[in-house]
Amino acid sequence: MAQVLLFGGRSFEAHEIAGVDEAGRGCLAGPVVAGACILPVEYDLPWLNDSKQLSEARRETLYPLIRxxxxxxxxxxAWPxxxxxxxxxxxTFRAMSRAVRAMKVEPRFLRIDGDKLIPRHALQLDxxxxxxxxxxxxVPAISAASVLAKTFRDRLMVRLARRYPGYGLESHMGYGTKAHVEAIRTLGPCRLHRLTFKKVKPEDKPQVQASLF
Known part of the structure; x- marks a missing residue:
C-alpha cells in the first residue's frame, strides 16, 4: 500500500514527493550544490542516510543506485x-530550484531539509x-537527495582542483581547513573562491599614522 502524506487538507503519495537537500553551503570555495529526488514506494538502497554520516565508499555505491x-x-x-x-x-535556494526543475517528473510536493522553504520567486513552480x-x-527521499548533492559536488571539486592547483581542493572540497586558509593567504583567492566569505576576503589593514618627524 502506498505511503500517504497529508498536508494542508491534501494527500500526497510517496512517489509524488521529492526530497531536497544541499551540499557545500559552508565552504570557502566551489559551488553550493542541491539534489532533489523522488523515491518509489519500494527501493533497495542499503545504508541510505544523511550523506555526512556515510563514508565516501558508501556514497559512491549509493549514487548510481539512487539514480x-x-x-x-x-x-x-549555484556558482561562487x-x-x-x-x-x-x-x-542555496537557487541551486535547490534548479535541482527541482531538472527532474524529468515534476513532483506534487517538496520536503526540504532544514528550517526554511524555497521562496516561490526562486522555485518558479507552484x-x-x-x-x-x-x-x-x-526522510529517505531527503537522504537520497543529500547523497546526490554531496557525491556530485565532491566529484566536481576533484575535477576543478586540476584547473586550480595549489589549494588542495581535491582533499578538503573547499571547506575552510587550516591548510586551505593558508593556501588562500599564500596564493590569493582564485575564481572558485567565495570572495564575500570572511576567511577569503582580504581583511582591512588598520591605517598607520605617518610620523611627524
Missing part, C-alpha cells in the same frame, strides 16, 4: 560568483512544500 531506482532526480548548482552576488542563502529539520537523516 537507477528513483522515480526522478535532479541536481542544481552567484553566491557573492546574492548571498549564500539565496544561492508546488506545495514543507521543511523538515534534520530531514536528511529521517
Amino acid at each position: 537507477e531506482q528513483a522515480v526522478a532526480w535532479g541536481v542544481g548548482v 560568483w552567484e553566491i557573492d552576488a546574492i548571498n549564500i542563502l539565496q544561492a 508546488i506545495p512544500q514543507e521543511f523538515v529539520i534534520k530531514g536528511d537523516g529521517s
Whole structure:
C-alpha cells in the first residue's frame, strides 16, 4: 500500500514527493550544490542516510543506485560568483530550484531539509512544500537527495582542483581547513573562491599614522 502524506487538507503519495537537500553551503570555495529526488514506494538502497554520516565508499555505491531506482532526480548548482552576488542563502535556494526543475517528473510536493522553504520567486513552480529539520537523516527521499548533492559536488571539486592547483581542493572540497586558509593567504583567492566569505576576503589593514618627524 502506498505511503500517504497529508498536508494542508491534501494527500500526497510517496512517489509524488521529492526530497531536497544541499551540499557545500559552508565552504570557502566551489559551488553550493542541491539534489532533489523522488523515491518509489519500494527501493533497495542499503545504508541510505544523511550523506555526512556515510563514508565516501558508501556514497559512491549509493549514487548510481539512487539514480537507477528513483522515480526522478535532479541536481542544481549555484556558482561562487552567484553566491557573492546574492548571498549564500539565496544561492542555496537557487541551486535547490534548479535541482527541482531538472527532474524529468515534476513532483506534487517538496520536503526540504532544514528550517526554511524555497521562496516561490526562486522555485518558479507552484508546488506545495514543507521543511523538515534534520530531514536528511529521517526522510529517505531527503537522504537520497543529500547523497546526490554531496557525491556530485565532491566529484566536481576533484575535477576543478586540476584547473586550480595549489589549494588542495581535491582533499578538503573547499571547506575552510587550516591548510586551505593558508593556501588562500599564500596564493590569493582564485575564481572558485567565495570572495564575500570572511576567511577569503582580504581583511582591512588598520591605517598607520605617518610620523611627524
